[in-house]
Amino acid sequence: MCDVGLRPHPTQRQRRLGLELRRLREESGFSAAEAGRTAGLGAAHMSHIETGRTAIPEPKLRVLADTYGCKDKPLVDALVTMGKSTGRGWWTEFRPTMTDPALDLAEVEATSVAHRNFQWLHVPGLLQTEEYMRASFEGVNPMSTAAERDLFATFRLRRQEELRRNESLAYHAVIHEAALRMQFFSRDVMRGQIEHLVEVSRAPNVTVQLLPFQAQSYEVAFSTPFVVYEASVPALHTVYVEHPVSSPFLSEQQHLAMYCESFDRLSKAALPPVDVRSRTWSYGTRDSLALIQHLLYTL
Incomplete structure (x- = not known):
């Protein structure tokens, strides 16, 4: 007691x-x-x-x-x-309905100065279209109710809204090509999602890179999706590791260094970021936007 x-x-x-x-x-x-x-x-x-x-x-x-x-x-x-800190924010209204880990995640996101996200099987949550996130939630939770799906989508859309509002927050995602080739969802959902990645990349604080199947190197030990939440003080960075049972927050300095270094290596192994603003096309171009265009053509 x-x-x-x-x-x-x-x-x-x-x-x-x-x-x-x-x-x-x-x-x-x-x-x-x-x-x-x-x-x-x-x-x-x-x-x-x-x-x-x-x-x-x-x-x-x-x-x-x-x-x-x-x-x-x-x-x-x-x-x-x-x-x-009082711990109060936009997520407070969700306290009666959302789990503590989800609320913790929202608070960590809100107090970070940068997010560095690696995903290999799905598009990162903050970059998902509503259709993609609903299909994803239903696929993982086939017995879920319409109310549960609505709550999940509403909460994730609010998290995305905070990213759009806070242009001082640096968001960097490295997404494995596999995530855009998996046929979990309908063709229309995947096409809309891939096109959405190009649109969100227009934001000055958002960086999206694709890690192709032909990448020269790959952090095999880090095949589990993770996010490095950077604080204003490096010692207070936080790593969030996605897991189907329990997604832990890591804070040990050795773990922080390990995951930060891993993300840097993944970023170097990935294709150059999507950048539609300074696009100069040639048939020899190899960057994330070229791969996206190829995926859309073959979808």
Whole structure:
């Protein structure tokens, strides 16, 4: 049974704040009890803070950071901002109906400065047409009701709306050619989706690359779709790994470095981005737009 006043289900942001404070403490060599005494906090209270089950006031957070010898002011300020956040946003209206992981994903997206997404079997959610996302959801959940499909589509469309509104957010997707060749859906749905990729690429903050079957190299270990959500402070980047049972958020520094490096290599192996603005056509052109045009011709 939870202690009175403790959060029964901390959000991803709350858990991440606690994990970062714990990481700083452990790197400094302090025990929870030793660190807590410097900020007037008991060991049990420190445990609740580090698991995201209770908040920490700014003054005490800064005392702990100073105790840990953390001189990274941008990092400390970012942790303070995380602690002050109410966690409310456009997704709040969906709390009664959407799962906690979906709400966590929306909040992580909203607080990121860049998204770097790799997909090999489906088009990334933020780039999907409504017809594609509905067909995809129904294919994965054939017993779903019309109301469930409507809710799923409405929530994803709202996430897309935030991407269109926030032109300061850099969105970069590397999509394997296989995702555009799979015959999961009707010809019209796939044609509309492929054409949509060209249209969304017109946005100055959106980069779309295709990774062809003939790519020179490929990160075999990273065949699972993932997204790197970049924060204003690199240490607070987050990796989201898609999985049919449970899609985890990764925050360990070694994992962040591994996935960031992997995305860079995938991007280098992919064709040059779709760019309709500076298009100069020739039969020898090999870029993402040329592959899209070929796919549309053969569809």
